[in-house]
Amino acid sequence: MAIRVYQVWKGSNKFILGGRLIFGPDARSLLVTILLITVPVIIFCAFVARHLRHKFSSYNAGYATLVVAIVFTIYVLVLLFLTSARDPGIIPRNSHPPEDEIRFDTSVSVDVGGRQTPSLQFPRTKEVIVNGLPVRVKYCDTCMLYRPPRCSHCSICNNCVEHFDHHCPWVGQCIGLRNYRYFFMFVSSSTLLCMYVFAMSALYIKVQMDQYESTVWKAMKESPASVILMAYCFVSLWFVGGLTGFHLYLIGTNQTTYENFRYRADNRINVFNRGCVNNFLEVFCSKVEPSRNNFRAFIQEEVPRPQVLPELPRAAADDLASHPRSKVEDDLDIGEDLLKISQRRNIDEISEDIRSRGSNGPPLNAPETDPVLESDHQAPTIRSDRHSSWGRRSGSWEIATEVFANSNVTESRGYVTSKEAFQG
Incomplete structure (x- = not known):
């Protein structure tokens, strides 16, 4: 069965609709944000805007109050979706170092x-x-x-x-190159929506005062929903309004939130600043870059790459030329010899085999090989230190009594890696 990219994606993102939409790992917080937007608007439409329909000079002009609130809310939710459900500018990972x-x-x-x-x-x-x-x-x-x-x-x-600004928990997504514009529009539109609901709620209290010729307190008692909405919008304006002002400053100076907080005290020259007007044009009038990732693409088998490495230093090349057989290969052969030795039971065959292969270490005596020969299922484990990949110390070998079932796998990996490093 073919596997798509999003199914084996190494990031912490969440995908829905077969990889068409990408969210951050904290996408559940998006539901909280949606409730914080829609619930106040529903209360506003049910208890405030509905009563303002016929309070204007033109009989049907009051319907605009209700329509504007609904349309504006849908617009804000669309911007929220465009911010949180798209690739913010993720750079594809490499499968190997450069x-x-x-x-x-x-x-x-x-x-x-x-x-x-x-x-x-x-x-x-x-x-x-x-x-x-x-x-x-x-x-x-x-x-x-x-x-x-x-x-x-x-x-x-x-x-x-790319162009990382910050990770916003309210939208459950990173803010970067491909969604910063929609993030700013979402925050600024939320600010305008709060101002609109606050103003219309205050207007309804004023209408109540004029209609019943009462004081502010009596009018507030007649419409408690308006009071709650005004308090909620006032608190929200400090957050979304302050965030809008801060990002207006960042756009004007061509900074990101990450750069502003990290390098603010360094007095660095902002090499990206192109002037206030050009900075705004860059954010709002430039083309949104296409995503570098095709999350719905099928994974193809990676073709083995040719082993192309930079030229070795002269000292290392001379050393390898004078020693046709590298140390790693010597160590590997000796390690394989030891694994074969552990499976033999004749001490004479052990000594003869080591002498025929020309081991650099001292010959093994019978008392030292007895623990190895006592078991047919145990293989010797070579203890290593920081100065040798196979554990050779001053021409001698140390064989542990423990068993390494996958010792041949470890040795094979070390051999391949070393061989790639030394062969051009």
Whole structure:
């Protein structure tokens, strides 16, 4: 059965409708946000706007109060859906580290006999030029890529998101390159909806005062729903209104929330600032970039890649040329020999086999091999230390009494990895 990309996605996202919609791991909070928007509007339509239908000079003009509230609410919910149910700008993960960034360090490990073992090294950061100025980008160990400028790894969604702003729990999604515009429009529209409901509720209290010639307190008692709606909208305005103002400042200066909180005290030059007008045009008038991920695509078998590695340093190349058989291969053969030895019962065959293969270690005496020969099912385990991949210490071997059932698998993996590192 064919498997699609979204079914094996390594991030923490949730997919519905066969991968057509993508949400964050906290998508349930989206239901709370929807209730916080729709419940007050329903109360407003039932207890306020319905009574304002015939309170205007034109008999049917009051219906506009009800229609505007309903249409505006639908508009806000659509913006919320566009913000939370789409790819915010996730950068696809690599299946292997970037080969063009591999470096070899020959000074890390030195074997007995003076031979050096090159080790793979990855620079943790590198610089790219943005608008003529250098910008440092970091390597992501999880996604195995160098993050583009203004990209960050979201710890909640477990993805690298381009132009990462923040992860919003109210919409259950990261805010990034592809949904920031809709996020701002959702927040600003929610602010306008709160202002509208607040104003219409206050108007209804004023109508009550004029109709019954009563005081404010008596009018408020006649319409408790208006009072509750005004209090709710007043508190909400501090949140969504303040958020709207803050993001207006960020857009005008071409910053993200992440950059503003992290680099505010560094007094860095903002290389992305193109001027207030151009910054607003970039957010609201630029084309939304297509998603880099096709979550509904079928997974295809990965074609084996050619082993292309950077050229080894001169010292490492000379060392490998002078020793046709590398240390790892020597260690592997000796390890295989030991596994074969554990299955033999004749001590003379053991000694003869080791001498015929030219082992570097001292010959094994009979008392030392007795524990190994006592069991037909136990294989020797080679203890390793930090200076050797197979545990060789000054030309000798240590064989543990424990059994490693998958020792051959571990050895095979180490051999393949080392062979890829040393062969061009």
